Amino acid sequence: MISASTTAAEGRQLTLATLRGLLADETRAQPHLAALRGFNQLMVGELNKCFPVAGSTMLDLSASIHGYALEAALDLGAARYEGIDLDVSRHWGASPVEVTADDGRPGRLREMNAERLDFADATFDCLLTISTFEHFHHPDAVLREMFRVLKPGGAVLASFEPVWTASYGHHLHHLGAVSDLVPPGSHLYLGPEQMRDVLARQIWPADAAVDREEALRWIYEGGGINRHSLPRLKAFFEQSPFTIEWLAPIPDESTPERAVVTAYLARVLPYSADDLLTRGLSLLLRKH
Ligand SMILES: C[S@@+](CC[C@H](N)C(=O)[O-])C[C@H]1O[C@@H](n2cnc3c(N)ncnc32)[C@H](O)[C@@H]1O
Structure with missing residues (x-):
């Protein structure tokens, strides 16, 4: 502040x-x-x-x-x-x-x-x-x-x-480098369960601003994007x-x-x- x-x-x-x-x-x-x-x-x-x-x-x-x-x-x-x-x-x-x-x-x-x-x-x-x-x-x-x-x-x-509908339209870039772990455009054809499995195969950065579940909620449920x-x-x-x-x-x-x-x-x-x-x-x- x-x-x-x-x-x-x-x-x-x-x-x-x-x-x-x-x-x-x-x-x-x-x-x-x-x-x-x-x-x-x-x-x-x-x-x-x-x-x-x-x-x-x-x-x-x-x-x-x-x-x-x-x-x-x-x-x-x-x-x-x-x-x-x-x-x-x-x-x-x-x-x-x-x-x-x-x-x-x-x-x-x-x-x-x-x-x-x-x-x-x-x-x-x-x-x-x-x-x-x-x-x-x-x-x-x-x-x-x-x-x-x-x-x-x-x-x-x-x-x-x-x-x-853009390649990174999930807007995870607001939350830092974890955005790069989501394959471009994949939020448009993967549901949350499938995305969870895709993300589980990635090495999650230790200093990431959010964990996998928070990233999933941001993409599919959060009020931050329309x-x-x-x-x-x-x-x-x-x-x-x-x-x-x-x-x-x-x-x-x-x-x-x-x-x-x-x-x-x-x-x-x-x-x-x-x-x-x-x-x-x-x-x-x-x-x-
Ligand atoms: C990415 S920021 C853009 C800020 C600014 N225009 C800029 O370019 O730096 C999007 C903003 O939209 C605001 N916002 C979302 N829904 C809103 C609403 N219904 N009324 C007012 N602000 C809203 C959020 O609080 C957020 O600060």
């Missing part, structure tokens, strides 16, 4: 400069977080190319609880940034967390369910949501709420991977009230061996080879 210099009765308050200092310390101590910070900066930059962030009110659904997108949005001149997630207090020990830029522009992180947004209709100029639609259990409800809180003419950048296929996720967006301005598939790694296995899987599973070789999607949505 991170701590900030000033503590309010409810939540925490800090300046953008203080947040930057905390993030620098954090990424020095845990270098893998630098990539996440860079990715958030990149995606806020991508949104900015499609919809100028300066002077806008921005909502980030299931935001980086570290504040990486908050930092980037305020740096690009957002008039107000709101980031919501289920886990803000776990990280900060408080919610909301209020960050103020030198000129008084606010950025906030607060605990909220994306399926039930506590914001008035047409509050935001633009929305960002990254690495989330492979987690939301009710993407249709989230999309309805996104549409409601966006102003007419507003834009949404959504990007997410790996979805369940297990929606790529076509189903695409359909949620197509059936939403948004206009899809563009939709770009994010390709999975394709080796000659993977292509052969995928061609076979496409014959025995209800997914096309193209779907199986797609890790996720990036979309730009508009509310007209």
Whole structure:
């Protein structure tokens, strides 16, 4: 858990400069977080190319609880940034967390369910949501709420991977190296009993973050991922009230061996080879 210099009765308050200092310390101590910070900066930059962030009110659904997108949005001149997630207090020990830029522009992180947004209709100029639609259990409800809180003419950048039908769509990479012990795509055709037998043949790393049974529960039962296929996720967006301005598939790694296995899987599973070789999607949505 991170701590900030000033503590309010409810939540925490800090300046953008203080947040930057905390993030620098954090990424020095845990270098893998630098990539996440860079990715958030990149995606806020991508949104900015499609919809100028300066002077806008921005909502980030299931935001980086570290504040990486908050930092980037305020740096690009957002008039107000709101980031919501289920886990803000776990990280900060408080919610909301209020960050103020030198000129008084606010950025906030607060605990909220994306399926039930506590914001008035047409509050935001633009929305960002990254690495989330492979987690939301009710993407249709989230999309309805996104549409409601966006102003007419507003834009949404959504990007997410790996979805369940991708080669590592089980998302075990969140739990470290044990992810490599699961043969690519095997979660799509092995049931839990068979996967248990496959994993029993592997040497389980002594320092693994989880044991075999926890890994099995994560893959098949846990609430951390939604297990929606790529076509189903695409359909949620197509059936939403948004206009899809563009939709770009994010390709999975394709080796000659993977292509052969995928061609076979496409014959025995209800997914096309193209779907199986797609890790996720990036979309730009508009509310007209
Ligand atoms: C992989 S993280 C993405 C974080 C951030 N966007 C980033 O790219 O660094 C996915 C987040 O989705 C959040 N989440 C899942 N379901 C949610 C819901 N219904 N409402 C709000 N947040 C949710 C989880 O708490 C988790 O922090």
